[in-house]
Amino acid sequence: MKPVVVIGFLGTQLDAGHGAGRWNKWRPTVSLAQHEDMVVSRMELLYTHKHKALAEVVKADIATVSPETTVNLVPLDLADPWDFGEVYTRLYDWARAYTFDTEREQYWTHITTGTHVAQICMFLLSESRVVPGVLAQTSPPRKQREGEAGKYTLIDLDLSRYDVIARRFDAEQRDAVAFLKSGIATRNARFNALIDEIERVAVRSRAPILLVGPTGAGKSFLARRMFELKQARHQMAGPFVEVNCATLRGDGAASTLFGHRKGSFTGAASDRAGLLRTANQGVLFLDEIGELGLDEQAMLLKAIEEKRFFPVGADKEVESDFQLIAGTNRDLRSDVAEGRFREDLFARINLWTYGLPGLAQRPEDIEPNIDHLLAIHAAENHRVVRFNAEARAAYLRFAQSGEALWCGNFRDLSASVTRLATLADGGRIPVALVEAEIARLRWLWNREGPAKRGAGAADVDLGSLLGDDRAAALDLFDRLQLEAVVRVCRDSRSLSDAGRQLFQASRAQRSVVNDADRLRKYLAKHGLEWSRIAAG
Template identity: 90%
Template sequence: MKPIVVIGFLGTQLDAGQGAGRWNKWRPTVSLAQHDDMVVARIELLHTRKHTALAEVVKADIAAVSPETTVNLVPFDLEDPWDFGEVYTRLYDWARAYPFQPEREQYWTHITTGTHVAQICMFLLSESRVVPGVLAQTSPPRKQRQGDAGKVALIDLDLSRYDPIARRFDADQRDAVAFLKSGIATRNARFNALIDEIERVAVRSRAPILLVGPTGAGKSFLARRMFELKQARHQVTGPFVEVNCATLRGDGAASTLFGHKKGSFTGAASDRAGLLRAAHQGALFLDEIGELGLDEQAMLLKAIEEKRFFPVGADKEVESDFQLIAGTNRDLRRDVAQGRFREDLFARINLWTYDLPGLAQRPEDIEPNLDHLLALHAAENHRVVRFNAEARTTYLRFAQSSEAIWRGNFRDLSASVTRLATLADGGRIAVALVEAEIARLRWLWKHEGTGTAAATGDDVDLEALLGEEKFAGLDLFDRLQLEAVVRVCRQSRTLSDAGRQLFQASRTQRSVVNDADRLRKYLGKMGLDWARVSTDVRP
């Protein structure tokens, strides 16, 4: 058994007493050395200098009852023992300088003595493992008798040792993840791993968070759910403030965000607080942050780093402490390289960046989202609507195919479900209604200019990619096929995403699925690789 080392404060009241009668009362520090079944090797006794005489008496009494115990008196003066900041800082500095040897000794932090502030600080230092030990709580005997040491209770703050607590934390985390996903049982492994991490960051960090993804991928919805999760845990007291930066133009952009002083420009008839101040103690969601002008970007950087900024036309700074959540469908790395986005601001908001996949990259999640949207429609309209079996199969077959590009992502899916549920007679969605909806979606996406080379605005120049000689040696069939493959690659963020779309049907028939490898081999056969064909990829 490792030698026991106790760290604690002298109890100026509980440990007091210098006459012979002191042995008739229970003294918590002395009692630590009065247990026959345990020997304390050393006590680090913290005390103020004005109580040095009492500390010397306690040291001598411990030596009398337990000669094996060494007592080190540690002078510890405080200007205000009830000032949490002072007490914690002094204790922290002392603990960081102390030569702990946990491989050779075991440490008990005695929390029975000292002010309540000191006890709290000792608890926090043990919980954070600055003091690598357990808490020791001493208590007096039921009937006071000379020499009765009372009891010592040890509390290990390593929560992993307590299975019921660990299970409770696991359950809380699962509940939080389900909350972020609105209870939708999503099946996409990449998306689920992403949400798991976002949950941990949301409740542990106040640093900026950047959500990247195509329009309709759920950035705004996820930002609000993150805020609501923090709100439920009493981590924020202010509001959730949301603004789409694409709607901010000209002089009004800075005024909207940072506020202005009366008369600072034409039309400024009164003071305006601005959205950053409105978000004080809450969260500010700046959607499409890449649309901000460079001047606004500079002002935002100062506001994030210093929590203060100048409203337009003001000569005095104002303060606002908010958490920033930003969203964009642009590749900010490219914008930085091209001078459209400040590198220092990007570095500041890029600590936690999450790339939300579009609906087409999560075909397995369409079915649970379909059920979720039908349930929402029933709750809002007090009318339950269901697919018949054949209609559901027909809709999902199309919705999960490469033909369904879901350009608007969840906005497209939500609109589609709303149309089906509204038009369903008798609360049943039949095949004819599904076929009409599929035709509508095909028309919609074609009308919006998607699904063809001209429509995507991404004409593929195969001759430039392959070289004149190799291009001339390709049949028209191979040219058309390769053009389509390259186009999908340029619309995808990763090789795996592109492969998943291109092999969406055949992948279900394989025991081992490696879409990325299949696509890599196809490109290699054509003398190409991912880096070369994806150079024009857009967010």
């Protein structure tokens, strides 16, 4: 067993006593050295200067009952032992300077003596492992007799040792992740890993968060759920304030965000607080942040960094402590490169950036989301609606295929399920209704398709893409195939989207699906890159 080293405060009341009668009372610090089954090798006894005489008495008494114990008296210069900041700083500095040797010694932090502030500080330093070891709590014997030591209890703050507590923490995290997903049993591995990390960041950080994804991917919904999760854990006292920056134009943009003073411009008939001040102690969600003007971006950067800003027309700063969650469907890196978005603001909001995949990138999640939407419809309309088995299979077959573009993502899916549920007679969605809905979705997504496809192969100039010599050297078979691939690429939103459409049949037979990589290799064979084709 390693030698025991005890670190603790002198108890100015419990350890007090100078006469012979002191041996008839229980003194916590002395009692630690009186246990026959445990020998304290060394004691670091912390005290303030005005209690030096008492500290000397306690040291001498410990030498009487336990000559094996070395007592080091450690004076702490504390002006106010009830000042948390002062006590913690002094203890932290002492612990950092102390030489701990955990290979040869074990350390007990005694928390029975000292002010409540000192006990809290000792707990925090032990929990953070600044002071390595366990907590020691002492208690008097039931019937006080001279020389009795009472009891001591050791508390190990290493939570990994407590399986029950660890399981509760794990369960709490799973509940939080399920809350962020609204209880939807998503199956997409990438999305589940994304939400796992977002949960940890949401409950541990107040730094800005940037959500990137196409329209309807759920940025606004996820931002609100993060706020509600923090609110449920008492980490937010203010409101959730949301604004789509694409709706802010001209002089009104700064006024809406930062407020204004009465008379600061024509029409400013009264003071306005602005959304940043409204979001104080809460969350401000700026959707489509890339639409903000450069002046508003500069003002926002100051507000994020300093928690202070000037309302329009004001000569005095106001304060607001909010957490920013931003959303965008644009590539802000390109906007920074082209001067449309401030580089310093992007750096500030880019600490936690999460790309939310569109619905077409999560085909396996369509089925659980359909069930979720039907459950919402039933709760709102007091009417349960279900698919016939054949109808469900037909709808999922289309919804998960490359033909289903889901341009509006979850907005499109929600609208589609709402139409099916509303038109279903007797609470059943039949095949005929599904076929009509599929036709409606095809029409919806192909509203620009005829014009694009009408141009045909004339739009694909292989000579300009490959060079006249290489284009002329292609067989007709290869030419027609490459022209068709280029047209699909130009009609697609991404390399992955184009790959899904082109390899829709064969991808089902592959154990590892990587449509984007297959398409990239095909294009590279002809010396082409996706970025060049997408640029037209």
